Amino acid sequence: MDRVDENSRGMMKPATFRDMGDRRALKDIRNLVGAPPYPCAINKRGLTEKSNLDDKNPSFVARRPVTRKFAATLASKPQAYRQHEQVGNESQHEMLPPSVSSSTALDSSIAIDVDNCSLSDDIELPTVEEMEEMDNCDLKEVEMEDIVAETVPDIDSCDSNNTLAVVEYVEEIYNFYRQTEVTGCASPQYMSHQFDINEKMRAILIDWLIEVHYKFELMEETLFLTVNIIDRFLARQTVVRKKLQLVGVTAMLLACKYEEVSVPVVEDLVLISDRAYTRDEILDMERLILNTLQFNMSVPTPYVFMRRFLKAADSDRKLELLSFFIIELCLVEYKMLKFRPSLLAAAAIYTAQCSLRGFKYWTKTSEMHTAYSEEQLLECTQLMVDFHQKAGLGKLTGVHRKYSTFKYGHTAKSAPALFLMNTGLQC
Incomplete structure (x- = not known):
């Protein structure tokens, strides 16, 4: 009679077939009613952290994989439990033959001699209440991590479709502004180096320029850049009081050229200053300011x-x-x-x-x-x-x-x- 392939689908071996080879008969695995359990059967008590070795065959050690939850279980045990475990580990290493390394003994892929191994009941598994408590601790830990890792609220989501808002790198822009804002500021003590003007004259000039800015209906950026140009220039260049208004109108002209779409002509500035200065004087002052500031008009105001x-x-x-x-x-x-x-x-x-x-x-x-x-x-x-x-x-x-x-x-x-x-x- 031909041998029947056990792996073939839809085919079963005849019940009378007795060519078992080296396989153990079914009755030999002690599955009869009332028979004692097989020594190497795996049950819950067997999934302990380690098993005792049989005195006759101290070959390998069965270990449970150390997962995160199991590590937390060991850490929560009392000190006496750790000492007991340490003594058990030392006794196991003493029982290992010299030819078997500790790393080999811990390899879960190596087969265990199931006929001679006996499962240990020395170490008790954590109770259900302990496991639930550890799970709750893990959840609390994750929740605390989420609270600590608080992120900056997103205020640009509403402009995601606005290309002019550049939400992809707007944060990088303002980080750069913060890094460079100090270099774009004037010294708060620069008036001490001016011999013919003072703080009050500066205040009068800025107050007048605010009215000029409002009359010309200029952009808000222009006003802030105008004041910045005046202060940075006065911090580097001494000016007599009769030229202070010239510095102001010229600074506004430069700010308009930088910020505005429609720039006021020089003649408008001559008229607004009541013809106190000529066109050539304004253009000469424009060159002086630009050279003094090294043409640096890009400053965060x-x-x-x-x-x-x-x-x-x-x-x-x-x-x-x-x-x-x-x-x-x-x-x-x-x-x-x-x-x-x-x-x-x-x-x-x-x-x-x-x-x-x-x-x-x-x-x-x-x-x-x-x-x-x-x-x-x-x-x-x-x-x-x-x-x-x-x-x-x-x-x-x-x-x-x-x-x-x-x-x-x-x-x-x-x-x-x-x-x-x-x-x-x-x-």
């Missing part, structure tokens, strides 16, 4: 940070106008040169929020995007509140008149946040 920080603050039109009103008041003040442009922008928005709400308000999103806390903004904010309170007083009221118009929503009439002057900020 407070305006670029204002736009980003207002977006982080989820601003509306009212908050935006009040923030710009406050920061333009700072342009007139020489003492505000000691603050970085990014700090000025953050403090202006914070002051405006406090003024509109009537209490201290600074969200976590604003703090993360501006990198300034309320405590860091305190000194600058208190100065801004003072400027806001005195905006309509004195002779330099150009900013107040500008923001008192309907175009700017009568923002100048808003009440200042005086409570920031009297109380400190809480961390």
Whole structure:
């Protein structure tokens, strides 16, 4: 009779077939009712961390794979358990023959002599309650990791389809602004090197330029760049007072050429200065300023940070106008040169929020995007509140008149946040 292939589908070996070869008869594996269990049968008690070796055949050690959960189980056991385990391990290594290495003994792929091995009952498995407690600890650990790894909130998702918003690398742009903003600032002590002009003359010039800027209906970027050019130039070049207005109108001409689409002609600047200077004088001053500043017109002004920080603050039109009103008041003040442009922008928005709400308000999103806390903004904010309170007083009221118009929503009439002057900020 031909041999039947056991692996062939749909074919069964006849019951009378007795050519068993070396295979053990079915009755020999002690599967009869009432027979004692086979010594090497695998059960739950057998899945312990190690098994005792039979004295007659100390060949290999059966080990449970050390998973993360099992490692946590061992770590949670008392010290006595660890000492007991260490003694057991030492006894096992002593029982291993010299020809068998420890790495070989731990290899789970090597067959075990099942006829001679006996399973150990010395080490108890953790109870169900212990396993559930360890699982809960793992979950708590993951939850804590998620809380610690807090990311900066995404404020650019709404502009994902706007190519001009460059959301793919807008963060890199503002990281670069932060790295270079100090190099684009003028020294806050440069007036000490000027022999014919002072802080008050500078304030008069800036206040007048704000009115010129409003009359020409120029972009906001132009005003901030104009003031930056004036301060950087005066920090490097001494100027007599009769030429100070010439420096101002020329700086505005340069800022218009950099920022504006339609640039005012030189004759317009001659007329606005009441013909105090000629066309040639303006062009000569233009060359002098450019050479002094080494043609560096690309500097981060407070305006670029204002736009980003207002977006982080989820601003509306009212908050935006009040923030710009406050920061333009700072342009007139020489003492505000000691603050970085990014700090000025953050403090202006914070002051405006406090003024509109009537209490201290600074969200976590604003703090993360501006990198300034309320405590860091305190000194600058208190100065801004003072400027806001005195905006309509004195002779330099150009900013107040500008923001008192309907175009700017009568923002100048808003009440200042005086409570920031009297109380400190809480961390």
